[in-house]
Amino acid sequence: MNIRTVATAPFNDQKPGTSGLRKKVSVFQSPNYLENFVQAIFDTIAAPAGSTLVVGGDGRYYNREAIQIILRIAAANGFGKVLVGQGGILSTPAASCVIRKYRTFGGIILSASHNPGGPDGDFGIKYNTANGGPAPEKITDAIYARSKALDSYRIADAPGVALDQQGSFSLGGMAVEVIDPVADYAGLMESLFDFEAIRALLKGGFRMCFDAMHAVTGPYAKEIIEKRLGAPGGTVINGVPLPDFGQGHPDPNLTYAHELVEIMYGASAAAFGSAQAAPLSPLPERSRRQPDFGAASDGDGDRNMILGRHFFVNPSDSLAVIAANAALAPGYAKGLAGVARSMPTSGAADRVAAKLGIPCYETPTGWKFFGNLMDAGKVTLCGEESFGTGSDHVREKDGLWAVLFWLNILAKRGQSVEDIVHRHWAEYGRNFYSRHDYEGLPSDAANGLMAHLKSQFASLPGQRFGSYQVKLCDDFSYTDPIDASVSTGQGLRVIFEDGSRIVFRLSGTGTEGATLRIYLEAFEPDAAKQRRDAQEALAGLINIAHELSELKQRTGREQPTVIT
Ligand code: G1P
Ligand code: ZN
Numbered sequence: 320m321n322i323r324t325v326a327t328a329p330f331n332d333q334k335p336g337t338s339g340l341r342k343k344v345s346v347f348q349s350p351n352y353l354e355n356f357v358q359a360i361f362d363t364i365a366a367p368a369g370s371t372l373v374v375g376g377d378g379r380y381y382n383r384e385a386i387q388i389i390l391r392i393a394a395a396n397g398f399g400k401v402l403v404g405q406g407g408i409l410s411t412p413a414a415s416c417v418i419r420k421y422r423t424f425g426g427i428i429l430s431a432s433h434n435p436g437g438p439d440g441d442f443g444i445k446y447n448t449a450n451g452g453p454a455p456e457k458i459t460d461a462i463y464a465r466s467k468a469l470d471s472y473r474i475a476d477a478p479g480v481a482l483d484q485q486g487s488f489s490l491g492g493m494a495v496e497v498i499d500p501v502a503d504y505a506g507l508m509e510s511l512f513d514f515e516a517i518r519a520l521l522k523g524g525f526r527m528c529f530d531a532m533h534a535v536t537g538p539y540a541k542e543i544i545e546k547r548l549g550a551p552g553g554t555v556i557n558g559v560p561l562p563d564f565g566q567g568h569p570d571p572n573l574t575y576a577h578e579l580v581e582i583m584y585g586a587s588a589a590a591f592g593s594a595q596a597a598p599l600s601p602l603p604e605r606s607r608r609q610p611d612f613g614a615a616s617d618g619d620g621d622r623n624m625i626l627g628r629h630f631f632v633n634p635s636d637s638l639a640v641i642a643a644n645a646a647l648a649p650g651y652a653k654g655l656a657g658v659a660r661s662m663p664t665s666g667a668a669d670r671v672a673a674k675l676g677i678p679c680y681e682t683p684t685g686w687k688f689f690g691n692l693m694d695a696g697k698v699t700l701c702g703e704e705s706f707g708t709g710s711d712h713v714r715e716k717d718g719l720w721a722v723l724f725w726l727n728i729l730a731k732r733g734q735s736v737e738d739i740v741h742r743h744w745a746e747y748g749r750n751f752y753s754r755h756d757y758e759g760l761p762s763d764a765a766n767g768l769m770a771h772l773k774s775q776f777a778s779l780p781g782q783r784f785g786s787y788q789v790k791l792c793d794d795f796s797y798t799d800p801i802d803a804s805v806s807t808g809q810g811l812r813v814i815f816e817d818g819s820r821i822v823f824r825l826s827g828t829g830t831e832g833a834t835l836r837i838y839l840e841a842f843e844p845d846a847a848k849q850r851r852d853a854q855e856a857l858a859g860l861i862n863i864a865h866e867l868s869e870l871k872q873r874t875g876r877e878q879p880t881v882i883t
Pocket of ligand 2: 411431432433617618619620621622
């Protein structure tokens, strides 16, 4: 094998964010940009010669080209074998599943998750370790440090591998195995859930719609929901992964998954989403009678949105409902070790954990913080308010897994989605919850706003705002209970005497300007008051958030870009 050592200059902006390195496609296409980062990963992880790596992505623009480059750099860096999903496809949870099942050294996932794709869109790259989970901060920090010092990378001079055909190939002496991207994952799902019961549900007239948003879950959902579970053809919509996601924004929420929202809500769909939501088209014929269940997943298949007929399940509630009903799924019948949620996620799951007598952990935002807890056997279920739910079956959040969990619960309980959630609130109380995102803010304004908030922290406790009195404020920091690593600066919290809270955080996944996220939560134990609209119930807290942050003065904005 002919290996070239290419001289290169380091880049100073290759710092991985909440979930890997994300940049515009054009940045990744610029000379040596991807090559440098991949070499920085390999230098950092120091895999023994002959190790096996998994590579796959969400099918977005530049996925195939990037894979060919990574294969050639892997060959030059001594890897013995790379498992690649056919067509370059592997959803994030499927990649995690493959890393674990074949006990590989690690894997590289190419995705910018829910960020738009195409030549003008985003691209991303993330390293996952042998447990199948995102590399922890100490590794991503080391990769960043290495990227700033890199002066060369090694690459094999070899022709590309045909990715569309399954089988074993050789690239300059390194084995490349092109695998079925769906089979291992589908088998894992079948081992966790009661497929028999779900099949019976779907046979009995229950109707569902799954929106793959032109992204990676299409082939997975068709195989599992239509083929193995017997849902009629057409149940999966937008099921072919496209490099530009059909020019959409593959983020499963009420704003961006508007085709599914139209189907599930009919004419009343217009009431949802932000001011920027696309105008709704006339109702298609098939949605005259809305399905019983609707779901969507994002670009790389790790997020999920769950809908009933005319009903949205808040992701924080979804985690709590899954935890409360976990015993209905065969893979979880033996009980849960514990649950974990990210700090901004509502405390709904905490209430279930308390009733089950199991621990509930509060971690910073980002799935990587759940890995240690799962590896140590401390938690079974994890979730984030950002449409992420998952368990220790892999080490990533998992969109289709959540959909199948809900189907399993629906099949066993024989009630509607809405009914299940209402009964849940009646039993545990409702944590009213919403997140307001302000996207594309100038970084200076966003940083100034955060600094202003922090500057008030000493004087806020004890102050009254209408019916709310401030109990404490802090900048959330976390000490990992397993390895004692400390993560600081994870979000500004204003907590009130009645347990309500407002959290302010800047996004770590955006690629343009800054995104401010304001998380709002209030608890309502009284069943008679639980069915109000969340925005209405949280209106007082929203006003306080605006006042404390001087949002309008500092950003010129009053309305969020996206409300979830
Ligand atoms: C966002 C979500 C976070 C999630 C991450 C990756 O990160 O808020 O919960 O883990 O995407 O999907 P953020 O942009 O807020 O840093
Ligand atoms: Zn994602």
